Amino acid sequence: MLFVNTNGAGLGHLNRCLAYARTLSSEVTPVFFTLSSAVDVIHDFGFDADYFVSHFWSASGSEAWNRELAYRMTLMLRAVRPVAVVFDGTIPFRGLVEACRQFDDIPFIWSRRGSNRPDARPVPVDEDFCDLLLEPGEIGDEYRVISEREDYRRVALEPVTLLAADELLSREAARTELGLAPDEQYALFSLGSGNQKDTREIASGLAAGLIERDVKAVWAQPPIAIREPLLPPQVERIRCYPLARYLRAFDLFVGAAGYNSCCELLLAGIPALLVPNRQLTTDDQLRRARHLATTLPVVVSDCEGPETRVRAIQDVLALSCADAGQYPSLDGARQAAREIMQCVEKRDG
Structure with missing residues (x-):
């Protein structure tokens, strides 16, 4: 086939x-x-x-x-x-x-x-x-x-979805594979490839804001990305696919509201700050992000300015992981x- x-x-x-x-x-x-x-x-x-x-x-x-x-x-x-x-x-x-x-x-x-x-x-x-x-x-x-x-x-x-829920690694196993400390707080960044929207300023501002609050930032480099974001030197970088396999290693997710990401967050159940890409000509990421927020601990923000980013960080850090429950199929x-x-x-x- x-x-x-x-x-x-x-x-x-x-x-x-x-x-x-x-x-x-x-x-x-x-x-x-x-x-x-x-x-x-x-x-x-x-x-x-x-x-x-x-x-x-x-x-x-x-x-x-x-x-x-x-x-x-x-x-x-x-x-x-x-x-x-x-x-x-x-x-x-x-x-x-x-x-x-x-x-x-x-x-x-x-x-x-x-x-x-x-x-x-x-x-x-x-x-x-x-x-x-x-x-x-x-x-x-x-x-x-x-x-x-x-x-x-x-x-x-x-x-x-590419993976089923039972194919995602546990928090401990995922952190071991990625070489992350077992007792630190980590945020995973996945703001897209940057090929259609330049998210470097948003990424840098959010990463710096989380680091100030003792949250370690980890940047997931997409396989199809053509430019590197300018990030604070403390930000760790990883390359792994499929990213969903490792989601449970993290305390929160910061990313675009793409189809894959939102479905995978449902599998992992971790809090998320979603930054919809509104420059796409077809995909309605804003609607998808708002819909997911009715089911999971999700903050939706464009994060375009410093004050908006500070507020979004405060809101997402106040969230807790979702309880294991009956989610949509x-x-x-x-x-x-x-x-x-x-x-x-x-x-x-």
Whole structure:
């Protein structure tokens, strides 16, 4: 089965494809064709992957880039001959569609996350091209069939996470692996790659404010980041993926309100200061952050000025870890795997 993901502002597209691939790996052999510069992450999970540079980083214009994509994707389909193509992205690129149309016996499955901003332009769904449309939901969303006909099915899923709750390390085990002191107070910073929003001033101000309050700051360097933030010298830096595995090592989380981060915080239950990225053209991080704050100990702030940052730090330090309880289900990956296999079996007759 061929998994194709775009290179977004973070690792959401790649995470969801990896979640599907891991869940399906007992039934199919996953192979990746990725536009994400974090291709090494796929190899670390034991999957084969071919890399094609994202249009965001390519020197080619749109027409030339799509021609190159169509050529490379065609070669990949000829070599792999997958039982299905599973694509995760905002919209399938023209070059991808052109390549897949040459193999109309191979089902095309599109995974497209929702929670778009109210002012975002709607993305048209090419129902004649797509065999199955999966819509990974937000926290609290439930599985349901949106529409169905003989050659097309559209399904809403529960949230999709790469790891399950029992795959997260305990506080003690995570601190041991990361080399953190057992009796110190730590804050984990994950404010995004910085490729679409420069968060260096916010990060530096928040880190300094926490250090003044005897909280050690740890900066998680994203695999796709292209610039280093200017942080106080006391800030420790780590590189680890998936970050969710280590969340319980920390007393609080400071980060953007991305899809992955919010779902993973639900698994870990630690207090969080969420700084929504409002520069994204589609993803409604502010709405997601406010919704999560109704379930978990979360402070939502833009942290744009010194006074706002001081107040946000005070508020988040007053929070306690969430009690273990019954939280909304995060079973989207297994639901997607079931839908994907049903689609393949239906095509096979």
